[in-house]
Amino acid sequence: MSQQPDREATARHKQAAAEWAVEGFVQPGMVVGLGTGSTAAFAVQRLATLLAQGRLRDVVGVPTSRATEALARSLGVPVSTLEAHPVLDVTIDGADEVAPDLSLIKGGGGALLREKIVAQASERVVIVVDAGKLSPVLGTRWPVPVEVLSFGWRSQARFLEALGARVTVRADAQGEPFRTDQGNLVFDCAFGPIGAPAPLAVRLGARAGIVGHGLFLDLATDLVVAGPQGVEHRAR
Numbered sequence: 001m002s003q004q005p006d007r008e009a010t011a012r013h014k015q016a017a018a019e020w021a022v023e024g025f026v027q028p029g030m031v032v033g034l035g036t037g038s039t040a041a042f043a044v045q046r047l048a049t050l051l052a053q054g055r056l057r058d059v060v061g062v063p064t065s066r067a068t069e070a071l072a073r074s075l076g077v078p079v080s081t082l083e084a085h086p087v088l089d090v091t092i093d094g095a096d097e098v099a100p101d102l103s104l105i106k107g108g109g110g111a112l113l114r115e116k117i118v119a120q121a122s123e124r125v126v127i128v129v130d131a132g133k134l135s136p137v138l139g140t141r142w143p144v145p146v147e148v149l150s151f152g153w154r155s156q157a158r159f160l161e162a163l164g165a166r167v168t169v170r171a172d173a174q175g176e177p178f179r180t181d182q183g184n185l186v187f188d189c190a191f192g193p194i195g196a197p198a199p200l201a202v203r204l205g206a207r208a209g210i211v212g213h214g215l216f217l218d219l220a221t222d223l224v225v226a227g228p229q230g231v232e233h234r235a236r
């Protein structure tokens with residue numbers, strides 16, 4: 001079987017989930033966190049369409065990355081900052097892996113730190129995914145991205161290995177170390193299935209030099225997942 005139809009189906013599912021979330025959760029006058037990645041981009045596009053059609057008004061977006069800010073601006077979605085809007089009504093964002101309790105791994109696009117800051121400032125965090133992102137246990141499908149300051153980065157790699165991770169320094173398309181919007185490195189940390197993510201999140205959060213990690217625990221309030229059977233909404 002060719003891979004192409006699967007990719008096309010996955011893209012359709014991402015789009016269906018994102019559009020369902022925008023139509024279901026965004027109301028006139030809201031401040032909306034704009035996630036990063038291919039699924040979140042469908043949400044920004046839908047928001048732009050509804051605004052252009054006058055079916056939504058007075059909505060302002062707070063982007064979670066420079067890429068999303070550029071996309072929103074290019075589509076005419078008004079954008080602002082977390083400084084101007086420290087409390088957001090809702091954020092719509094993608095994820096790399098979703099466990100049954102709606103804990104997540106995020107950061108495949110490198111935007112994990114800003115995404116978490118924006119999610120923590122949001123009253124509602126709606127995660128939009130295709131069904132292929134669902135997982136019985138975090139870490140089964142995806143490594144945990146860890147954002148690391150360049151200063152002393154080898155020490156952080158050793159620390160992460162001591163926690164049981166196989167560490168890969170993420171590279172960009174040119175083969176150079178990938179840099180986040182903050183200029184930091186990303187280590188993709190394959191822990192394997194993570195039975196107890198909360199203690200791991202505490203260890204990562206306590207380490208100087210680690211500025212963020214992709215374990216999003218107790219943050220998602222809603223999941224919108226689309227697959228061959230249609231769109232499903234789950235609330236936590």
Ligand SMILES: O=C[C@H](O)[C@H](O)[C@H](O)COP(=O)(O)O
Pocket residue numbers: 035036037038039040093094095096106107108109110111112115
């Ligand atoms: O840093 C990137 C984000 O966490 C994305 O939301 C995540 O990687 C999912 O991306 P996509 O929707 O492209 O699969």
